[in-house]
Amino acid sequence: MRSERNHRTSEADPKPLEEPKHETKKLKNLSEYAQTLQLGWNGLLVLKNSCFPTSMHILEGDQGVITGLLKDHTSGSKLTQLKIAQRLRLDQPKLDEVTRRIKQGSPNGYAVLLATQATPSGPGTEGMPTVEPGLQRRLLRNLVSYLKQKQAAGVISLPVGGSKGRDSTGMLYAFPPCDFSQQYLQSALRTLGKLEEEHMVIVIVRDTA
Numbered sequence: 001m002r003s004e005r006n007h008r009t010s011e012a013d014p015k016p017l018e019e020p021k022h023e024t025k026k027l028k029n030l031s032e033y034a035q036t037l038q039l040g041w042n043g044l045l046v047l048k049n050s051c052f053p054t055s056m057h058i059l060e061g062d063q064g065v066i067t068g069l070l071k072d073h074t075s076g077s078k079l080t081q082l083k084i085a086q087r088l089r090l091d092q093p094k095l096d097e098v099t100r101r102i103k104q105g106s107p108n109g110y111a112v113l114l115a116t117q118a119t120p121s122g123p124g125t126e127g128m129p130t131v132e133p134g135l136q137r138r139l140l141r142n143l144v145s146y147l148k149q150k151q152a153a154g155v156i157s158l159p160v161g162g163s164k165g166r167d168s169t170g171m172l173y174a175f176p177p178c179d180f181s182q183q184y185l186q187s188a189l190r191t192l193g194k195l196e197e198e199h200m201v202i203v204i205v206r207d208t209a
Contacts, residue, residue: 030197031116033188040066040113043080044129045143045174047154051081051135052143053118056202059184061111065206069158069170080129084154087147088173095180098173101205109208112184115174115200116140141198147176158204170206 027033037057044051058066070079088094102110117140131137147154154174175181181201182189189195 030199034114034116041070042118046081046083050138051131052140054115054140055118056113056115059112059114062108065111065204073159082156086155087152088155090151090178104208105205109206111204113202115202144176144198168206173203175201
């Protein structure tokens with residue numbers, strides 16, 4: 001009798017442990033993790049004569065900052081190309097200044113995004129611009145490697161082309177993997193265990209009056 005009861009118990013035990021496996025799909029990499037976030041912008045990041053197809057997904061902050069600043073101030077249409085013209089060294093005083101600007105812009109004057117390689121036919125690539133003559137299309141990892149080597153973030157003044165009248169202005173910072181950027185990827189790190197894929201963290205802050 002006892003052995004029968006033990007047999008029944010051991011059969012019943014494993015079932016609750018197996019059920020969660022069917023409910024959640026294991027994310028394999030940062031690109032898959034990005035697809036679980038809201039798409040904030042997609043287009044080409046440009047540095048010198050190279051362009052890098054990029055998708056940016058919102059980690060935190062306000063979508064309104066993205067739509068408000070990443071647009072052509074003359075036509076009002078969404079920018080499809082962002083040219084990095086300056087660099088910000090990853091020195092602590094400079095990083096403290098970016099942190100200060102984020103806090104000053106909180107809750108609706110900033111946005112932090114995860115930038116990953118845009119694949120030609122992947123989700124969120126609808127309307128990806130054609131590459132201008134003279135620009136070489138390259139993988140985002142090449143831009144990440146360049147910024148890592150320079151120990152710097154890429155900087156873009158917004159809106160592109162200068163402000164007109166009362167148009168809001170701001171800055172975009174493109175950070176390669178570093179201590180500063182990883183603080184915004186703690187949730188991704190917990191989900192994936194490690195962040196091997198080349199990526200950037202984009203910080204957009206609106207200038208405060």
